[in-house]
Amino acid sequence: MSATVYDERRDDERHGQHGELLTRTVELLSTADSLERVTEVVTAAIRTVMDADGASVVLREDSTCFYADENAVSPLWKGSRFPLDSCVSGWAMLHRQSVQISDIYVDPRVPHDAYRPTFVKSLAMAPIRSASPIGVLGAYWSVEHTASPAQVRLLEVLANSAAVALENLELRSAVVRRSAERDSAAARADELEAAVQTIAHDLRSPLGAILGYAELLEDSLSPADREALGFAQTIAGAGQRMAEQIDRMLAIYRITNRPIEPAPVDLSEIGRDVARSLEPTVADRDVEIRVEDGLHAVADPVLAHMVLENLIGNAVKYTGRTPSARISLERAPVDKIGEPDPLTTFVVRDNGDGFPPDRADRLFRPMSRLHTEGEFPGTGLGLASVARIVELHGGRIRAEGEKSVGAAFYFSLPGAG
Template sequence: MHEQFPTAPSRSSDTRVGINAASLAGGERNVSVTGIVSSEFSLVGIVQRLAGCTDAQSIVSILARSTRDLIGADGVTVVMRDGGRCRYLEEDAIGALWKGQDFALDSCISGWCITTGEPVIIPDIRQDPRIPLPLYEATFVRAMAMTPIVRDKPEGALGVYWATEHEATTLEMAALRALADSAALALANVQLLQELKRSSERKDAFLSSLANELGETLGPMRTSLHLRRQARDPALDARMTEVISEQLDRQARLIENLVDGSQLLTGQAKLHPRLLDLRGMVADVVRRRASEAELAEITLGMSVPDTAVDIWGEARRVSQALTHVLDNSIRCTPPDGRIDVHLEVRDQNAWLTVRDTGIGIARDSLPHLFEPFFKPSYEPARSVAGLGLGLSLVSSILQLHGGDVRIDSPGTSQGTEVVMRFPLGCLTQTPAMPGVQA
């Protein structure tokens, strides 16, 4: 039977501000008064330095160094969750620990701390079954304590280590938790700054694309006007007039799409729904894109139910979403590739899946696909089209219809799967839809 060791107190407001004169007077060991109140390594000073960081690496570096100085431990590690593993990003210690290594969450104490969201105190690592002793044999560690780094959920852990048996005190754990909380806030701020920067960059790219689109229409119009002024041939004059008309139509469509997109993305778009046969609409979109797929040497397959699939919606919007998704697949699938469109009914929903063998999507791009102006970093030449609004519009359209859309890809060069969900409709019931015009 293993001895049960005490754990740190719960995260109450008392322990968060528990570094005070009263607790120091109580004889808390291994934390010096001068160490805590010193101008360089005071908790306030550390928090200020963390708050001023603009990148994650600076945060973990300051956190490791400052925690060791404040707590007075022999070593510190900063661990962050990476999927199903925990990665040791930084350390400051009297001897090497595990910096640069990663372990399965269920195979180490840091993984336990991250998974449970609970702090841990281990006065003697040889007596705790959660410790994988082979990983500690080459280190100086005899005792340790750890607390999770929590934002919305535990994303990492901050650990302190001693070379001799030691049970972390209430004061030490309060300081450790305060540092971990400050690091979590600093990481959240860095993420926000990065998102703002990305958003600004995407808007710049959008404006550049818009300028290019407009430039591509103005160029032919200028040339045509110049030729018309010099033309003596009625046929040439007629042709130049036609070119000008085509480019004006193109500009009008571009402006219409921008206004349309703005209404969808700002929630101002309203639907005028009626009962639609999604099966027929899917078949129509596939038929209209069949020749384009054939020219691109892509096999386009379709499977739909034998009977109508009724949904409530606005035909123009539904067709807009279906067309954009299929166009994306055609643009991003190389010759000899395949696209399969599959419609099925289950769980009171219509599920439309578009699966291709195309260029795929990098895993780090997947969370951003529905953000306005976002474009994957790599696309084939013939897929560079539009202004980066398409998928965000698709998502908005599905939401207006009470549905949703998800996109998945194993990675680049491994194809993509888009799944759209539409609630089923019937003649006797109109579902609640966010975009319905009253």
């Protein structure tokens, strides 16, 4: 047997072993329930896959790099912090780029004094979450070593999987922390948190595995495997779109769970801003959005905008099958909710698809929808978030509707005096 054939077989065997290890790593990360478990799994995988003498997980903490964990032949910097702009891990995060350095002592990005007491001669790093890095994964060698493009790619795959696992942990910790701080009266907040926890755990964890497998599949195919390569890219693209949708839903959750900052707001102006932003989506439709003048309240401006964005946006969506859509934002009669004097009631009306009156109470429950995805797309969290915002301001919300006639959403907020 020739040496060339032997080397090719050995490379194939090594690639297969790496694929199995990465697959197992993705599975372990999808069920990791602590930062320590995530870093343990990742650093062990780096050393094996990269054939490295050391591995580290570095997390960004404001303007510093925190070496959260390491797995190495001798100590590195576990527990240490370095300024973000003075170390190579910070450079990788700030520039959102992977790094491969064969000789650390000729590269100005490396703080040489910090490395002299260590065994490190060469390194490679990949940012955790490329769009807005929250950390980096590092691999180190005790002899001069040039990491191949394939090795750097393996490190990037591990970094992408670690990003999903760390974001899942962050959200889970926030849910647990907030649950411990709330009193028993916040029933709707409990429902919303339960829905978000479902999103974080039951969707994000398997999604991380899907994206990891798609990357592994794409990397294992040659350019000649066009059809299979297209399938892998389609899976990765669909998974990324799902991740973005989850991020949007989680953004709603985070905003509605921060301390409110009430201030006088002009709901008429906000309503018109929302209407203008929706114009491109209704350019080919007959839609009129009428906003009454002089609608004022005292509310958190960001959250007030979110309320009207959801309510008016829903009205536009659910009038999609109405030939001439008519939507309005106006002040409502006081007795619609029966609120005390300090509150003012407003209403958003539409002549769209509507809903059966006996199902109105389901509208504000998280993940509950009265229409199928085929009829009208949505996440089932928008109205739950609106209800949460209104209640945070001491107000109330209710809905009236009739199937194929339209809907009206009444909500009260503190008046502007």
